Amino acid sequence: MHIVKDIDAQxxxxxxxxxxxxxxxAEICQEYDVETTQxxxxxxxxxxxxxxxxxxxxxxxxxxxxxxxxxxxxMVIRAxxxxxxxxxxxxxIIGAEGYGDGVPLTIDDANPSExxxxxxxxxxxxxxxxxVGTPVGGGVPDITGPxxxxxxxxxx
Numbered sequence: 001m002h003i004v005k006d007i008d009a010q011x012x013x014x015x016x017x018x019x020x021x022x023x024x025x026a027e028i029c030q031e032y033d034v035e036t037t038q039x040x041x042x043x044x045x046x047x048x049x050x051x052x053x054x055x056x057x058x059x060x061x062x063x064x065x066x067x068x069x070x071x072x073x074x075m076v077i078r079a080x081x082x083x084x085x086x087x088x089x090x091x092x093i094i095g096a097e098g099y100g101d102g103v104p105l106t107i108d109d110a111n112p113s114e115x116x117x118x119x120x121x122x123x124x125x126x127x128x129x130x131x132v133g134t135p136v137g138g139g140v141p142d143i144t145g146p147x148x149x150x151x152x153x154x155x156x
Contacts, residue, residue, distance in 0.1 A: 059139025
């Protein structure tokens with residue numbers, strides 16, 4: 001059984017930044033003697049809180065919140081920077097204040113000239129239910145992204 005080491009916040013940040021700069025998880029785990037799951041958890045926490053480094057505390061305004069079916073909503077949110085740079089297949093993580101983990105959602109559409117992104121939300125977790133319960137004119141505290149899962153596809 002591997003003993004989890006007590007690692008200070010600065011070292012965790014260094015580890016996450018090394019991972020984000022392209023080092024492999026295997027290299028980092030070996031160098032710092034940490035578990036893969038620790039790196040993923042620190043990365044998630046880092047991405048959900050990186051905006052705080054720059055003092056960004058504004059909320060992203062909800063412009064539309066349409067109920068399509070029970071627990072399924074189409075939401076349009078003002079997020080100009082994301083709308084401008086997003087690519088097909090990218091997603092965001094929406095922070096739901098007071099509900100722990102963020103909600104990862106694929107960006108369905110974006111309107112760069114209006115500065116909006118469109119998301120479809122299936123409200124199954126406490127955080128996603130909190131999100132869809134936010135009325136038009138309200139806001140979400142955090143949006144991290146756009147993010148992209150890079151997968152390599154190999155032929156059989």
